[in-house]
Amino acid sequence: MSESGSPKIDADRPSTSQAGVKMPENAAVAPTAAADNATRQADMIDLLAKEAEELRKKLDLERQKLNDIPIQQAAERLDPLQNLGIKQRRILKGHAGKVLCMDWSTDKRHIVSSSQDGKVIVWDGFTTNKEHALTMPTTWVMACAYSPSSQMIACGGLDNKCSVVPLSFEDDILQKKRSVATHTSYMSCCMFLRSDNLLLTGSGDSTCAIWDVESGQMIQNFHGHTGDVFAVDVPKQDTGNIFISAGADKHTLVWDIRSGQCVQSFEGHEADINTVRFHPNGDAFATGSDDASCRLFDLRADRQVCVYEKESILFPVNGVDFSLSGRILFAGYGDYRVGVWDSLKVVRHSVLYGHENRISCLRTSPDGTAICSASWDCTIRIWA
Amino acid sequence: MATSTLGKLDTLCHRLLDSAQLRTHKYFRVAVPQALTGQSLVAVVGEKGHAEDETEATHLATLLLQYGYLFPVIEHAQIVRDDGTLYRLQRPYFWPSHSTQTDNVEYAIYLNKRLLRNEQRHGLEEDEIDAYNKLAELLAHMWGFITAQAELQLKQQKEKKKADKVVYDSEERAFWRMRRPGTANCLEQHVQKVERRLRKATAAGYRNLVERLKFSIKTKPWLKALKASDTMVQWVDQLHDYDPLLAQPQPSNPWITDDTQLWTLNTDAVEVPTERRVKRWGLSVQELVKDPIGRQVLETFLESEFSSENIRFWIAIQDLKYSANAEIESKAERIYEEFLGPGAPCQVNVDQRTLEKTMELLNSGNPRRHAFTYSEEHVFTLMNKDSYPRFVKSAIYKGVLSAAQQQGSRRLGWRNFVFNMGAAKKPLDLGLFRQQATQDESG
Structure with missing residues (x-):
């Protein structure tokens, strides 16, 4: 547990100098291009990798014994989903560039969004009015988040930083902008950690970190991914001490917030994972990937539960979220559409058409009354 | 654009090329070779792309058009129409997977070719003339090469049959319309996909x-x-009945009816929580403590049992875990003194081992943000297994629930109710409450 002021310089940190080295299909197989000045080290990595691979096989065998029935069978007793009547209810226009990220306020109607041209806009989604518009000193503001008190927003991206801005109607609020987190590569995702005091970020430098908003100190960092981190999420229940992260290495890792240790890892996707979201029960999570599938993983069963895929779906999944009960899984695709899946019977229920370019982000509102999608067509749409 | 996606689109389009019925259509007495109508295009895309319905098939066809796998023959458009409009499938040479990058020289050669030909049929459009002039300036040093290349290519083309020439011209034109250097097209990638790199795993x-x-x-x-x-x-x-997208919320979904009453009835500061909300507390202890009002009611219940220290201890730990760095030490100290230390005013009942482990963490010299992690687990289990089942059966919970049910007829705030019945502020009230509680149980 290190609450040191500056990032730890660790000899074992993933080296960024190995840029461009492609990972083999299975991440556990030793990388072929080992540094030649440290052959011994490379041999050891080799050995460890082999050991890990064997252990994994053994584990898979053991698991297979318990893999008795698919979830569809358990869900047989449920009625199929009725006609949901979900339609586009609002459209928020005002961004001049691709909208990359959005987040809901806890008041269930305000929305913050960020775009590729450096704009961050705070909306009253209900009236579709813009309440604040900020211009960031960077393009590609990849992530933005509302604080739990709704008094503050956080955003950042290509500037490698996560900045917070307190929201008020006095003065120029941009003057009060403060940078809290700094990574060594772009910041791809951020969220407040259950209070306005802590910020959780994920980055292209393949790490995640928790930051103290007030002082900008790093409280804990999380090393373990072998590729860029694209998404993080925290369970809605406040009893756990975990969060999950996923990205270019196709793995979802489960972290212990207290120790900074990775406690579980999940694989299955065939390409980058772009988005992760906890099931509302907190025991499972869904992922969306460039391989055009969403997957459901169960933490307690320690395995993939099912795959949401279809032959007519060819484009990456950029946003996933559940309805309040977890019955519906919404997926925002690169093919401009939102897929509405029955998460338990594992069938696509319907499709929401409307966006005119790829969807970049999708989130259910805090009380589950609506979903919101952000797109490269410069609009944000609210569906209910 | 992920390369794997382009691979999938390639596979689909190869299947289309194999099975699409291309023929010569008449368009205002002009023969249009190797084309197909919107209807048959949508039909074949639907079949080969495994589309669920016509909407999906049309959408898939539109995506293929926007990615440059097919194009309208007569008039430029961004969407596929399911009608008699004529379309042509793009030649694989021009697919985005084959030519990920386009450069100025190629484009200049193409524009030059057009200029060397019949002006009426191949003349440049206004924006193309602008582009041509810019390129002539930019590539002046190699303009001779560019014109020579253009002439050479034209000469080769002359040997082709007329129909083939028409088709090739349209394919080339469609390609450059979408892929002109320096303009945005749908192949653009998210910057994180461009920057992304994988690192070696470490020992x-x-x-x-x-x-x-x-x-x-x-x-x-x-x-x-x-x-x-x-x-x-x-x-x-x-949770089916609590999901607003599955079961209609009471009174209505604000996004659909423009009526915000649902939100007003469900704020954290509301006097009477709705029946649905109170019922939800009965599902699990997590549901109960997630709701700020739920927490308060639980606290009041435990106060009546003289065991509110557990929930207060738990809430204090939650607060500590997510506090600012600056407050951690003082808050941890306060929690210890209030709940754990010798002679603490609200001594929490944790077993010896948990207490020892907690003390170890507290005195380890590390930051104390997570020092109470064992006690937290212990207390939460206690609440879940012991207090919560009693809470759900308690008079207080039933009272709040019936108040919620009567809401509308009699405005009875839960605060009112709880303070009248349960709050142990005065011994008198408490006695009254206990009396009622026993009556409740016997009755």
């Missing part, structure tokens, strides 16, 4: 992995799939 990373796997094999902590699926199905089913 420490592997050591952690091996350790984790060994531990997992030894302890086998995982649930059977059957059990895990079953509990999930059960959980989801239980």
Whole structure:
């Protein structure tokens, strides 16, 4: 547990100098291009990798014994989903560039969004009015988040930083902008950690970190991914001490917030994972990937539960979220559409058409009354 | 644009090329070779792309058009129409997967070719003239090469049959319309996909992995799939009626009716929580403590049992875990003094081992943000197994529930109710409450 002021310089940190080295299909197989000045080290990595691979096989065998029935069978007793009547209810226009990220306020109607041209806009989604518009000193503001008190927003991206801005109607609020987190590569995702005091970020430098908003100190960092981190999420229940992260290495890792240790890892996707979201029960999570599938993983069963895929779906999944009960899984695709899946019977229920370019982000509102999608067509749409 | 996606689009389009019925159509007495109508295009895309319905097939066809796999013959358009409009499938040479980058020289050669030909049929459009002039300036040093190339290519083309020439011209034109250098097109990637890189795994990373796997094999902590699926199905089913997208919320969904009453009735500061909300507390202790009002009611209930220190201890720990760095030490100190230390005013009943472990963490010299993690677990289990079942059966919970049910007829705030019945502010009130509680149980 290190609450040191500056990032730890660790000899074992993933080296960024190995840029461009492609990972083999299975991440556990030793990388072929080992540094030649440290052959011994490379041999050891080799050995460890082999050991890990064997252990994994053994584990898979053991698991297979318990893999008795698919979830569809358990869900047989449920009625199929009725006609949901979900339609586009609002459209928020005002961004001049691709909208990359959005987040809901806890008041269930305000929305913050960020775009590729450096704009961050705070909306009253209900009236579709813009309440604040900020211009960031960077393009590609990849992530933005509302604080739990709704008094503050956080955003950042290509500037490698996560900045917070307190929201008020006095003065120029941009003057009060403060940078809290700094990574060594772009910041791809951020969220407040259950209070306005802590910020959780994920980055292209393949790490995640928790930051103290007030002082900008790093409280804990999380090393373990072998590729860029694209998404993080925290369970809605406040009893756990975990969060999950996923990205270019196709793995979802489960972290212990207290120790900074990775406690579980999940694989299955065939390409980058772009988005992760906890099931509302907190025991499972869904992922969306460039391989055009969403997957459901169960933490307690320690395995993939099912795959949401279809032959007519060819484009990456950029946003996933559940309805309040977890019955519906919404997926925002690169093919401009939102897929509405029955998460338990594992069938696509319907499709929401409307966006005119790829969807970049999708989130259910805090009380589950609506979903919101952000797109490269410069609009944000609210569906209910 | 992910390369894997382009691969999938390629596969689909090869299937289209194999099976699409291309023929010569008449368009205002002009023969249009190697084309197909919107209807047959949508039909074949639907069949080969496994589309569920016509909407999906049309959408897939539109995507293929926007990615440059097919194009309208007569008039430029961004969407595919399911009618008599004529379309042509793009030649694989011009697919985006084959030419990921386009450069100025190629484009200049193409524009030059057009200029060398019949002006009426191949003349440049206004924006193309602008582009041509800019390129002539930019590539002046190699303009001779560019014109020579253009002439050469034209000469080769002359040997082709007329129909083939018409088709090739349209394919080339469609390609450059979408892929002109320097303009945005749908192949643009998210910057994080351009920047993304994979790193070598480290020895420490592997050591952690091996350790984790060994531990997992030894302890086998995982649930059977059957059990895990079953509990999930059960959980989801239980919440069905509370899901606004599955069951209509009361009174209505604000996004659909423009009426914000639902939100006004469900704020954290509301006097009377709605019946649905109170019922939800009965599902699990997590549901109860997630709701600020739920927490307060639980606290009031425990106060009446003289055991409110547990929930207060738990809430204090939650607060500590997510506090600012600056406050951690003082808050941790206060929690210790109030709940754990010798002679603490609200002594929490934790067992000796948990207490020892907690003390160890407190005195380890590390930051104390997570020092109470063992006590927290202990107390939460206690609340879940012991207090919560009694809470759900208690007069207080039933009272709040019936107040919620009567809401509308009689405005009875839960605060009112709780303070009249349960709050142990005065011994008199408490006596009254207990009396009522016993009556309740016997009755």
